[in-house]
Amino acid sequence: MKVIKIEKSQWAEGLEKARQSMRLIGPVAEKGYHSFQELAPGQAPDLDFQNSRLSPKGLAFPQSEVMLTYTMDKNDPECGIMKEADKDYGPRAVIGIRPCDAKALALVKMNFDTDEYKDPYWLNLYNATTFVGLACDAPCATCFCTTAGSGPFDEQGLDVLLVDQPEHYLAKALTDKGTQWLQAAGFTAETDGAAAIDKAKSAAQARITAKIETEHLRGADTMALYNADFWEDVAFACINCGTCTFTCPTCWCFDIQDETSRGQGVRMRNWDSCMFPIFTVHTTGHNPRDTKIHRVRQRFMHKLKYFVDKYDQGIMCVGCGRCVNQCPVNIDIRRASALMNRVGQDARCAVQEG
Amino acid sequence: MTMAAHSTQSTPSREELVDNPYLPYPVRIDDITVESEDRSLKTFKFVFLNPDDEAKFAAYKAGQFAELSIAGVGEIPIGIASSPVEKGFIKFTVNKAGVVTSHLHNMQVGDIMGVRGPLGNWYPWETLEGKNVLIVGGGFAFTTLRSSIIYMLDPANRPKFKDITVVYGARSPGMLLYKDELIEWEKRDDLNMHITVDGTDDPDWKYNVGFVPPITEQKAPQGDPDSYAIVCGPPIMIKFTQPVLEKLGYDHDHIILSLENRMKCGIGMCGRCGIGRELVCKDGPVFTLNQINQTPREY
Amino acid sequence: MSTYTDTMRETARRLLQECKVELVIGFRRGSRPMMNEPCLVRKPEDADQLVWDSNCGINLANYLTNRKEKIGIFAKGCDSRNIVTHILENKVQRDQLTVIGVPCLGMIDKRKIAAATEGEILEVTENGDTITVKTAAGEKQFAKAEVMQQNCSVCTHRNPVIHDEMIADPVPEQTDVDPYADVAAIDAMDLEERWAYFDDLLDPCIRCYACRNACPLCYCPTCFVDESKPQWVGKGQDAMDVRTFHFLRAYHCAGRCTDCGACERACPVGINMRLLTKKLNKDCKELYDWEAGLSLDKRPALDSYQANDPENFIK
Numbered sequence: 001m002k003v004i005k006i007e008k009s010q011w012a013e014g015l016e017k018a019r020q021s022m023r024l025i026g027p028v029a030e031k032g033y034h035s036f037q038e039l040a041p042g043q044a045p046d047l048d049f050q051n052s053r054l055s056p057k058g059l060a061f062p063q064s065e066v067m068l069t070y071t072m073d074k075n076d077p078e079c080g081i082m083k084e085a086d087k088d089y090g091p092r093a094v095i096g097i098r099p100c101d102a103k104a105l106a107l108v109k110m111n112f113d114t115d116e117y118k119d120p121y122w123l124n125l126y127n128a129t130t131f132v133g134l135a136c137d138a139p140c141a142t143c144f145c146t147t148a149g150s151g152p153f154d155e156q157g158l159d160v161l162l163v164d165q166p167e168h169y170l171a172k173a174l175t176d177k178g179t180q181w182l183q184a185a186g187f188t189a190e191t192d193g194a195a196a197i198d199k200a201k202s203a204a205q206a207r208i209t210a211k212i213e214t215e216h217l218r219g220a221d222t223m224a225l226y227n228a229d230f231w232e233d234v235a236f237a238c239i240n241c242g243t244c245t246f247t248c249p250t251c252w253c254f255d256i257q258d259e260t261s262r263g264q265g266v267r268m269r270n271w272d273s274c275m276f277p278i279f280t281v282h283t284t285g286h287n288p289r290d291t292k293i294h295r296v297r298q299r300f301m302h303k304l305k306y307f308v309d310k311y312d313q314g315i316m317c318v319g320c321g322r323c324v325n326q327c328p329v330n331i332d333i334r335r336a337s338a339l340m341n342r343v344g345q346d347a348r349c350a351v352q353e354g
Numbered sequence: 355m356t357m358a359a360h361s362t363q364s365t366p367s368r369e370e371l372v373d374n375p376y377l378p379y380p381v382r383i384d385d386i387t388v389e390s391e392d393r394s395l396k397t398f399k400f401v402f403l404n405p406d407d408e409a410k411f412a413a414y415k416a417g418q419f420a421e422l423s424i425a426g427v428g429e430i431p432i433g434i435a436s437s438p439v440e441k442g443f444i445k446f447t448v449n450k451a452g453v454v455t456s457h458l459h460n461m462q463v464g465d466i467m468g469v470r471g472p473l474g475n476w477y478p479w480e481t482l483e484g485k486n487v488l489i490v491g492g493g494f495a496f497t498t499l500r501s502s503i504i505y506m507l508d509p510a511n512r513p514k515f516k517d518i519t520v521v522y523g524a525r526s527p528g529m530l531l532y533k534d535e536l537i538e539w540e541k542r543d544d545l546n547m548h549i550t551v552d553g554t555d556d557p558d559w560k561y562n563v564g565f566v567p568p569i570t571e572q573k574a575p576q577g578d579p580d581s582y583a584i585v586c587g588p589p590i591m592i593k594f595t596q597p598v599l600e601k602l603g604y605d606h607d608h609i610i611l612s613l614e615n616r617m618k619c620g621i622g623m624c625g626r627c628g629i630g631r632e633l634v635c636k637d638g639p640v641f642t643l644n645q646i647n648q649t650p651r652e653y
Numbered sequence: 654m655s656t657y658t659d660t661m662r663e664t665a666r667r668l669l670q671e672c673k674v675e676l677v678i679g680f681r682r683g684s685r686p687m688m689n690e691p692c693l694v695r696k697p698e699d700a701d702q703l704v705w706d707s708n709c710g711i712n713l714a715n716y717l718t719n720r721k722e723k724i725g726i727f728a729k730g731c732d733s734r735n736i737v738t739h740i741l742e743n744k745v746q747r748d749q750l751t752v753i754g755v756p757c758l759g760m761i762d763k764r765k766i767a768a769a770t771e772g773e774i775l776e777v778t779e780n781g782d783t784i785t786v787k788t789a790a791g792e793k794q795f796a797k798a799e800v801m802q803q804n805c806s807v808c809t810h811r812n813p814v815i816h817d818e819m820i821a822d823p824v825p826e827q828t829d830v831d832p833y834a835d836v837a838a839i840d841a842m843d844l845e846e847r848w849a850y851f852d853d854l855l856d857p858c859i860r861c862y863a864c865r866n867a868c869p870l871c872y873c874p875t876c877f878v879d880e881s882k883p884q885w886v887g888k889g890q891d892a893m894d895v896r897t898f899h900f901l902r903a904y905h906c907a908g909r910c911t912d913c914g915a916c917e918r919a920c921p922v923g924i925n926m927r928l929l930t931k932k933l934n935k936d937c938k939e940l941y942d943w944e945a946g947l948s949l950d951k952r953p954a955l956d957s958y959q960a961n962d963p964e965n966f967i968k
Contacts, residue, residue, distance in 0.1 A: 067376050068376065068377060070425045070426075072425065072426055079425075079466065080380075080424070080425040080426075080465075080466045080467060080468075081380045081403075081425070081466060081468070082377055082378050082380075082423065082425060082468055084374060084377065111622075111623060111625075112623060114622065116621070116622070116636070117375045117621040117622065117623070117636075118373065118375070119375075119623050120373070120374045120375075120376075222630060222631075222648065222649070222650075223648065223650070226630075226650050252623075252625060253624060253625035253626065254618070254619075254623075254624045254625070255618060255624070255626075256376075256428070256429065256618045256619065256624065257428070258425065258426050258427055258428050260426045265425055265426045267376075267425075269624075272624070272625075272626070274625070279616075279626060280615070280616050280626065280652070281616060282614070282615075282616055283451040283452035283455075284451065286589075288615070288629075288651075288652040288653050289652055294652070298628075298652070301630075301650075302628065305631075306628070306630055306631035307631070309631045310631040
């Protein structure tokens, strides 16, 4: 695989060059935290960060997004007929996304890109984007990516992987899209950086000591996990806010709402959360998940069992640690997974389902 | 209220997906029938504004549903009550309950709205060929069962099935759906029809009186490897029908249920209707009891 | 305060052994620095997981809502005031509860510590008034007063207002503080400035509702933001909808809020929405001489009518 050496002195100039053909998005510090924002001309991404407070999932899945538009004007022959919303799917590059978050997008893609249906909003944004990832040299104490199917140098979902060196970046072009981005930026100096990258990768991986236990989940009996006796203990502290799901890079649930104003209407989607009681409430008032034990169990079972069984691609978690760090009552997915994993050791399903 | 700048024209760019599964087909309300004495149930007949849309929708199978879409109000998933063998229109029987259905009940013939679908899976017609079929329905959940009966009774299809038995009940005679058709089916000799009501003070009522489960126990044929039961109704009816069918000898993988759950997207994306790893909207709504037994009953 | 832990474990064990309560609600050690997890102890042998330190800022009254068991609950000053409010509002009965009072010297604000620390925080320990923060680069010490939650630093009800047992002797109450200095500062802004201030304050909101859900007062079966018939407020990220949520939530807490700080503490994006509830607390104090949750014998300000109630704000 091609490795390109980018001198840091050339970095800003290269970004400006790339900007000629695409919009640039990168981490920006604001009020002490980083978030992914569009970069203005001349503005460089702030790569001196561990990770953004909110995950960058909003790049393909905005928290609130207009899907369809319509007029409510009764005199208009098109009244009440839904139209595609006007969208800008022009090319863009995200600079500095962390490998765990890019892997998360690859997991979420399995939900939005299926044989039967394609979600045009998510996929059009995803396809319009070149993901230029920044390998993680200084992971957080709560990062457990290496046991969650990802890693500080994970290449899944990335087009380019940047590895930070004192005077330069080593850029690994992982896809054609990535090669094109490097060319557009004028970063063309090939180098033999494989050894340096491997060395940095090993060092970074060794720094990650937090773990999630998952090895027995796949074979565990679903109903034995569901009926396990620890859920009251795991769920007790939960206040049913949506922080874990909103900050999670792999949570994709959404709500669809119509809003109208002055004769014009939109159909929009908003992030939703299985932590909210109204998420599942029927019109009759019946709520199949009417206690927080149901809801907390749903979140962990979805991530650590249902998803595992449905796709056979590991857990629906990349180990970014955001939910662990931001849960106001310190409910920890690693603890829940360890408890579930223990059940999986004892209660294996009779026949492994496909 | 978010009112992002929007126009009615879009500007497609490279690699963009064109098929949008969230975009409803525009339809016109062609006819509205009040089905029940309390006016809580109405059947809406829709015709497509665009013949291409009709052609795309026409391949539906009995048991599927669609999202009925009203601009400015929202969408609601409803089982398709018309049958694929009925051409030129689609029909839905809607119970007035929430925001969207209440709004729909106030709409008039000629009004324009939208339909998205067909969605979900269907009763397993390939498996049911050459088999005895028992249909057990209760209340306003009879809609996709009506679609199924019309489908099976179509002259081209009837020879494909062995005995067909239908048990259908409602609270009172006035709450039974599709009364004209029920009476007509009652007279046929290629269908064993058992109509029942929970109770009635009509002295001329000539059908059964009693809840669906005991009437099923009395009237339905024994289960065997060549027999399948399709059950659709309120949760309480399903709960008490299950042991009856077991007693009659129907295997759990020969008992077919259609589930209802809170839905939004209808295409397996939004995550709302999940029960275990199954999404009721896309992997269902039709499941065998065997499948449901391996899944948390969160519906 | 970390010295309370042993006494707490003994108390919980005894109450459970003597079957005075079916469960005890307290805190156990969290998995992150400066985080403890509310927990429920049902068996005497599990009482050893209970802990207490300056990271117990979550209001435990929130976990009492509509419970029917006989419950032992640890309560610092603000928790006890919310327990009083819960009893007044019939969300729990007094005779269900064994309130174990915890005199409080204030909770530390993890965001203040994070902002004053370079690099990731690996461990935080406390020894009396000294907070020691460990990072990869070394250790740093803070006086607790520097890094306390703002509501705690102006708190005038540190001791529980009701209790059946006490974990320790009462601590001195603070008397020389102005609880409403921050509200006065906003009151002093001109309209434009104030608009910009609130605009900026609420801008990061992601509508996860952690503030609402951490609040013991927010127990409506269906919150107004979740109602669909009628729908009071849009569900997107429109600034007007976000403001509507925060302002209406604050008004629903008028005369009930104890300024426990659970809302601000829970917010994942660090919004100080307490400013809104505090303004209403200040009004209640000035108009009705009312502070929430101080007595089981007095009806709340907005729950009672006096002939001499001020009405000059009705225009």
